[in-house]
Amino acid sequence: MIAIEEIGRMSPDNIGLVTVLAGEDLGQYAQMKERLFEAVAFDKDDLTYSYFDLSEEDYATAEMDLESLPFLSDYKIVIFDNFQDLTTDKKSYLDEAALKRFEAYLANPVDTTRLIVLAPGKLDGKRRLVKLLKRDAKVLEANALKEADLRTYFQKQAHQAGLIFESGVFEELFIKSNFDFSDIQKNLAFLKAYKKDGHITSKDISEAIPKSLQDNIFDLTQMVLRGKIDAARDLVRDLRLQGEDDVKLIAIILGQFRMFLQVKILASHGKNESQIVADLSDYLGRKVNPYQVKFALRDSRTLSIAYLKTAIKTLIETDYAIKTGTYEKEYLFDIALLKIAHTKLA
Structure with missing residues (x-):
């Protein structure tokens, strides 16, 4: 099962203590992030959830929320977005002291907190933090899919959308989309809106999908x-x-x-x-x-x-x-x- 499908099985009740979403395929990453928020029913106005963009907010403030007890609920979900310090990206938002404190938290996470770490980009496997996360956390990575996985996933998506492709036309969709995850997703949406009866021909591919x-x-x-x-x-x-x-x-x-x-x-x-x-x-x-x-x-x-x-x-x-x-x-x-x-x- 590919990572984006794993997210479909997640819910606020079955999410682990620490979940990490990362990956180099930023189009797929954006889709996975959106689905993860839907899976855990994120609501910015609900006190059960806390969201921190580490590129803009101080880690000390986020840390306090991470370790505090939930308000009128059994647990709370805390989201750390743009945790670039875990990736090969040259950007760094946390100093060494903050990274050490985060590492200490991972060694003994609060059992009433469900932490979601979002890190767009390639995880830096050389970092101790990343090694700890891969060992102890649920890590979901948005990386380029193998052809077979890509086809299987979008065949399911097309079926759910009620789209039926004539022989060879599904291949045309992939070629037209340069076998790119986000482009295929976007072009399926174009086809669904363009062809109400869901029957897709080669002519529909050329007419409905804008040329790049x-x-x-x-x-x-x-x-x-x-x-x-x-x-x-x-x-x-x-x-x-x-x-x-x-x-x-x-x-x-x-x-x-x-x-x-x-x-x-x-x-x-x-x-x-x-x-x-x-x-x-x-x-x-x-x-x-x-x-x-x-x-x-x-x-x-x-x-x-x-x-x-x-x-x-x-x-x-x-x-x-x-x-x-x-x-x-x-x-x-x-x-x-x-x-x-x-x-x-x-």
Whole structure:
């Protein structure tokens, strides 16, 4: 069972002495935080509950409430929000003395207090406090889900929302949402509002879900690669009207072509998809989304390594020319697209 589903089984009566909610997937974290508040029936006007934002309030004040007896009830729920000191975030709101006192509380928690600690970000496993919490508390982490867990969770969500997807369309939803938890959640809501009968087709995905900048840049790249220059110019004009800057557009396109080149080179050395993900993650120093690799392999199939190198060089030179003020950036950007298209067609 994934963490967000565990929260669904929690209530004011079964919550433990200490519960921690943390995680790097901030979209999922926000959903889990909202559901946790619902699960424990949080009410800011109810004296059974106390809420402290540690980024704004002094720990000494929160500590007094943590250790005091409940008022007209068997127990009370105390919430410490933005406890960044537990994460790898460089922000720190508690001094060493306060952290020592909190550690002492964890060693002997008050049995009439139910403490909820909210820490957006990655828990710092090297900290003694985090080790103690992982040993003695209920720790829920909003981290990127495995594909199978992501699909299973949202299949349940779609069923509860009364949505029925035609064959292959559920996959389109995931692709459209970049396999991002919060984007899938948001797009399911779009579909539910858009299609009252709940029957979702491929056309509904394209019509109901707004295009992201990444979607538009992907379309732009495909237009250029296919030599559809007029269509590419129209899309660029629309993006400029929406306030997008040419330098930002170049950076995103450059990122796409670099990914194409990286997977092509690794694939040419006999690497399979999972090996490419591992190698790129190691090279870039961050976990690469496996779906990025899957789609980059698919979309770069007809592109040669030599062509990709030329396209990347063109984009880098254009970026430099824009930033040094050689010519108007709109002109330079349009010329770059023409060069990339012409090289592909040559």
